[in-house]
Amino acid sequence: MHADDLRPRRTRRRALPAVVLAATLIATPAAAQATPDPSTGPAATVLPPAATADPGPCPPLTRFRPRNxxxxxxxxxxxxPLPAGTEITLQAVANDGGALLPHVIVLTATDLVKNIDGVWTRVLWQHEWRDGVAVESALVFQAQDDHGNIWQLGEYPELVDNELPAGAPETWIAGVAGARAGIVVPGDPDRDEPPYLRAEAPAVGLLQCGLVIRTSADExxxxxxxxDDVLVVEEFSPLLAPPVRRSYxxxxxxxxxxxxxxxGETLFLSGRRSLTVAERLAADWEAVQLEDRAYETSEVYAETTPLRFDAxxxxxxxxxxxMADRLRH
Structure with a gap:
């Protein structure tokens, strides 16, 4: 298949998934690449000086190179760790009193990959619920370099209103419209490192930085x-507040x-499991449909090549x- 065969055609609503999924199984993404404080829990009570002293852009932790x-x-x-077929569920809990709140986020590592800025990324499908109603469904693109750093290379966050798609104005893709990939979780976290780039997309006003707060927090x-032995990373933006602390x-x-x-609230892990084949099929299908809509609604997303299955x-x-049987019928 020539590279031109993978270019999106925004005028064909259901053709893209059929073309891509029927004939683009790849052996491995690499083969196709061309070139908290312990006493207070994960939420901090005081911002670290490093995060507040320099409100300017944060530099990359390491240079982004597809060859790495x-x-x-x-x-x-x-x-x-997010192998394909893994699902994690995050349940919101009130910081004042610990009551469960009607806010749930479910993240699934699909069997799909997508080439962004020269790197094959794992396609993550994330959907968010509030008061039992879906409010967002997103494609998140992450990849891991040879040093164990987890990078994010883009996101298509589709808003949902009355169970119908309501646009995705905050879509960003690394390498398009000045957007840059950044590191979500460092491979070798170090408290002495200065703040580093988490993600940047000037076209949508996105600038996120990361800062390692603890490398082995207890309790x-x-x-x-x-x-115990928890890695705490703070994500903050010089443009917006407040920051978020994530515990791994x-x-x-x-x-x-x-x-x-x-x-307000804290999201806690409430479930992590491996999906069945039928559940993986359902998640992959949701991701395919999201991508199909993305090509029709987002000029930024239209600059990308279609997703593929990863064997x-x-x-x-x-x-x-x-999936092939479903597409034929």
Missing amino acids: FGDPADLDNPHQ VCAPAICY VPGIGLVAAAQANSD GDDDAAAVRRL
Whole structure:
């Protein structure tokens, strides 16, 4: 298949998924690449001086080079392991009183990959619920470099209103309209590092920085469970406030996310599981439909080549066969 065959055609609503999914199984993404404080929990009470002293842009932690991504879609950083077919659920809890709140985020690592800015990324499907109603469905693109750094290279966050798509004005893709990839979780976290670039997209007013607060915090507690040896990373923006602190446990991943200096809510990990083949098919299908709409609604997304299946394991191969059968019917 020539590269031109993968270019999106925005006038054909349902053709893109059929073209891509029927004939683009790849062996591995790499083969196709051309060239908190312990006493208060994950939410901080005081911003660190490094985060407040310099409100300007934060530099990249390391230079982004596609050649440094040997097996980029294999997200196995111990602080954020997300193999294909993994689903994590985050449940909101009130910071004042600990009551469960009707805010849930579900993140799924699909069997799909997408080439962005020269790197094959893992396609993550994220959907968010409030009061039992879907409010957002998003495609998130992450990749891991040879040093274990988890990068984010773009996002298509589609708003939902009355169960119908309501646009995605905050879409950004690395390499398009001045957007730059940044690091979500460092491969070798160090408290002594200055703030680093998390993501930047000038066209949508996005500038996020990251800062390692703790590398092995103890007694970081969620409802009914406490964790030790926790990596705490603060994400903040020189343009907006307040910052968010995320807590990661080795071998588990993200276990908590909370706004610093806030009496609002904290998102805690409430579930992590491996999906069945049928569930993986459903998640992949949702991602395919999201991409189909993205090509029609986003000029930024239209600059990308279509997603592909990744032949990662036997379940992924089974999902691909089922998807092909669905498309034929």
